[in-house]
Amino acid sequence: MLQKVLRQIDDNLEQSLTRLFALLRLKSISTDPAFKEDCVETADWLVRELQTLGFRGSRRMTDGNPMVVAHHHGPSKDCLHVLFYGHYDVQPVDPLELWHDDPFQPALKKLGEKQVIVGRGAADDKGQLMTFIEACRAFKAVNGELPVAVTILLEGEEESGSPSFIPFLESNSDELKADLALVCDTTMWNETTPSITMALRGLLSQEITIKAANRDLHSGLYGGAAANPITILSKILADLHDANGHVTVPHFYDGVEDTPKELLQSWHALNFRAEDFLAPIGLSVPYGENNYSLLELIWARPTAEVNGISGGHEGEGFKTVIPSTAHAKVSFRLVQGQDPNQIRDAFQAFVRARVPVDCSVSFKDYGAAPAFQLPYDLPFLKKAQVALSEEWAHETALVASGGSIPCVGDFQRILNMPSLLVGFSLDDDNIHAPNEKYDLKSFHKGQRSWARILLSLAN
């Protein structure tokens, strides 16, 4: 049966691409309320697709964007039951002027020797979630059945902190509980090496607003006498790291353990060269904490980053103003052992201690998720590893990832369900940036990989 399913996938690549393009044209930006209706439309599109495949699917309302939930029975009552997770929302597209084409007019383009799918969401996560749905389509076409029972859960708020996700999981735990979650939102080690992600950093996101005077001031009339909130904010942000790149928030590293030697050795065997990672983005030396290898820095060490800053006159020209307020968006990548709530409190105290008299600070919370570490003895792991190695004709790497995928921790905690993280995007896919792309090969072999994994898990 496997060969038939794989051939079905090969023969229908063009049609699957047409479907993906239709999905990519929908502007499901979840971080901007202006695109709320587009998110609903995208959920509806997915529900219709899944119903076409024989899933019982529906759009499920939340306080934010809707969830898509769909169920398909397996070959028998006691067969394996997997829950597939993906997200249909995408990142904003600014700065728009850096895109070579309209981010919501996807196209197949040549990039060197490769063909790539270009558009917002191509890799994160619409292209990835469609690899799984297209694999299910191939099973149905060949066999009329799926090899395992499948629940599909597609979220519409992953890029904006998933505010509805935990309440939804809690309210629908009986319906959503399965033996294993399959999550497709990660990268391959490189173009030829398939990967399973064993550890993920958590994420804590905060917006700070510093307020000084009650209105914008003329810097000639008040300069030298009035507090400048940009200067105050700059001093706070400058204080966030010491000269060695360590985060200075008190107790930030409490509970953080050294990476196990065996894991470090296996990472060393990947022959990862810092210069290869940095050269494509125009850099040559790693920043961040001294005395750690680059892989540790991005996989196993926590960070603090400023993701946005604004204040005063930002447009064309010059305005000699001392603004009333200044804003920064700061996020922390967290590792195993760090409690996001404790770090939020410590960070807010750190900022408050640096706000001078007459000025005030307010915080806006954009969500918090702990890090996740997958148990290395997971029984399903070996099967998936073998299936991936066969498809790609290359040994599967067991890696960590610097990005957070909060659902993984939520599945474990709320549904007591382990997750298997397999994804096919690449580091140069420009996710969260202009000109996002997904290799046609990722999309094609991703479908074939899921076909192999599902059959392998079923046996």
Next chain:
Amino acid sequence: MLQKVLRQIDDNLEQSLTRLFALLRLKSISTDPAFKEDCVETADWLVRELQTLGFRGSRRMTDGNPMVVAHHHGPSKDCLHVLFYGHYDVQPVDPLELWHDDPFQPALKKLGEKQVIVGRGAADDKGQLMTFIEACRAFKAVNGELPVAVTILLEGEEESGSPSFIPFLESNSDELKADLALVCDTTMWNETTPSITMALRGLLSQEITIKAANRDLHSGLYGGAAANPITILSKILADLHDANGHVTVPHFYDGVEDTPKELLQSWHALNFRAEDFLAPIGLSVPYGENNYSLLELIWARPTAEVNGISGGHEGEGFKTVIPSTAHAKVSFRLVQGQDPNQIRDAFQAFVRARVPVDCSVSFKDYGAAPAFQLPYDLPFLKKAQVALSEEWAHETALVASGGSIPCVGDFQRILNMPSLLVGFSLDDDNIHAPNEKYDLKSFHKGQRSWARILLSLAN
């Protein structure tokens, strides 16, 4: 004759207000190229007004916004010849949401016991320049003549660094040279105390752009390993001042002299209370350099201020990005003895020394003007002082100002022409900020003040 002219001004206040409103409706924002045509339209409006009054006036093209130049003969060949300077361009109106009304739909409003003219440019500088033009109108109506020969020069780029001003002065020096410049772009000491401004701080404006990676990066994939230009920029801006509020740019204070004791004593006599100055803007303690009085800080000490900052995701929501670039607009208020060009070089070197490997910095220049200190023995000064004291029934204060008026230095240097700075706006006029206003009393008594000054200078 004086009484007739003053009565003419009183009787025509309503009509003069109608004319000012027409001028305030024109969106002559010079810092934003989108309003280029509005600036031209404003210049044309002023030329027509001045022609109506019998001036030989025309719009004079420059590389930027046009100048308005108009001439009117005096009562005799050897009479005094003054050049009146004002600027018809205005500041941008952002943040627009903080305006109570459309900034370009001026209106007369009640503010406590007072009537005020509300709208962008009401005080800076359209309302002020119209006080002079309306005074000329009254002389013409009463006498058919002006008491002195008058050249009027109205600039359209004062709020954007006056890039065309020096070239225009140099190319038209014979035409523009007069005995004395009258500049109406300053404030009164308070609502009852007329003022002549004796010293002005200079201004140096620079935009910095820090570039790190060649594209925006996902903070999960790259965070901890890639340079963050916002953090680098924050560290530079945080370094600009030491713990005592002094500017740390090397040689910044070279040539800066202590304020003369007599001047400090006369300022002390003004009974200026820091809390009165700061309370209206919601502050209570002076920032800036330790060990200086507030008046020294804003009148006689140089400063560094960040007027704008931007980078990464600034809109609604959260985006876990490490941006490629970050930007800041920084300006320096300069005092007598500081060379703007030397300080520009020192600042750029200061920044460059703090840009780490792999990152780069670029600068954009928004103009530089030295400080100006008026000679205290100017013969015209006493006459103007007496005329103002009579109109306002209050002794005229000799003050300094923290804001720069670069034209004053240019008049001295290029035309060897001293300037008399008399203005009627107030510290609470919200210039460069939302809800800019100009007291009706300032507009009315400003016209009367110029009538008195012109007659007094003529004799």
